């Protein structure tokens with residue numbers, strides 16, 4: 001990482017060269033969000049828009065671009081940076097309408113800036129092949145999905161009727177939703193304030209009863225939104241906002257008691273619970289100390305720190321409560337395949353092996369969480385995955401081996417909220433709609 005920091009801070013590097021560096025680092029296993037934090041400040045304000053689109057777009061269409069580069073290369077490219085440069089060049093030519101001379105010459109120049117001059121002629125040759133018949137290649141990249149093969153296979157198996165739609169939807173960007181802090185104002189009131197500020201937005205349905213949220217219809221810095229610093233709102237996906245509303249329906253009587261929020265960081269669901277309910281105690285656990293600090297930051301900004309809330313660094317696979325809890329929210333670690341639109345690096349980072357390991361981790365956490373639940377208590381299981389092994393299959397398996405668990409039925413009613421044998425799967429099909437999430441509620445009998 002030190003090496004990356006030295007390079008990214010070089011003033012002489014163009015934004016194309018920096019995009020290449022960042023994607024190389026993602027291929028080495030680092031996340032886009034942490035790399036963006038380190039990189040954006042090193043780029044001129046005037047170039048930031050271009051840099052961001054080039055970077056995120058290349059990631060979003062990575063696998064479609066890879067199919068083109070594979071068909072044009074005589075042999076595998078051993079230098080990862082050169083392959084990334086080819087994809088960055090192709091993205092400009094096939095998606096960004098950058099004039100070919102700029103896309104080709106400036107990408108080749110970026111390769112030289114990165115001390116990879118030995119690969120400049122290869123990058124140049126591949127990009128020039130595409131320049132000869134651009135329409136043919138543009139058609140090719142747009143036609144198919146841009147998913148890794150293992151994920152395409154899983155989705156075809158799990159969602160045959162939605163497979164094509166999912167393939168297209170997962171390469172678009174997702175809308176931004178605001179959860180309004182009910183302790184400060186209502187959705188309607190905040191919508192009125194946004195209208196006064198001439199910020200384009202819509203009030204949209206959450207799919208549960210008459211609950212609503214706000215979707216922003218223009219790009220705006222979140223910190224510039226009215227009353228952001230005073231904690232009137234939080235950015236949270238439409239489907240992520242379902243958790244507290246579901247609990248209100250399914251565990252109304254238990255919510256005044258002791259509530260455990262497992263895998264809580266950065267606190268999106270913790271803070272929503274605190275905004276809505278007066279609980280005897282809320283304990284938010286996560287095993288990542290740094291991420292848990294963000295829970296504290298959110299509690300502070302949303303003015304929720306005076307409530308009966310505690311945070312704890314602990315491993316949810318083995319942590320034991322002194323006394324059982326009345327409600328448990330388990331937002332399990334998952335492959336995050338439901339949020340690829342927001343985190344396109346997931347398509348490059350995840351492997352088939354990760355799915356197996358994640359399922360195992362979820363199983364261990366769910367089994368241990370169940371031991372901490374009071375008889376009569378309710379556990380809400382959540383993931384932001386769209387793979388059935390982490391969701392419906394995981395729950396069916398749990399119900400088979402735990403006869404004291406009873407699924408609690410509920411209804412969600414948006415078209416992309418799909419009833420399962422246990423719980424609901426929300427699919428990220430609608431460009432104006434929420435991400436991929438799974439919800440299931442169990443009661444201990």
Ligand SMILES: C[S@@+](CC[C@H](N)C(=O)[O-])C[C@H]1O[C@@H](n2cnc3c(N)ncnc32)[C@H](O)[C@@H]1O
Pocket residue numbers: 262263264265266267268269270285286287288291314315316317331332333334365384
């Ligand atoms: C989906 S995120 C949680 C999002 C959070 N609930 C929210 O709404 O903002 C999953 C979390 O699980 C945590 N995690 C992963 N393995 C864990 C474990 N063994 N014990 C506790 N937390 C774990 C991760 O650090 C991560 O913060």
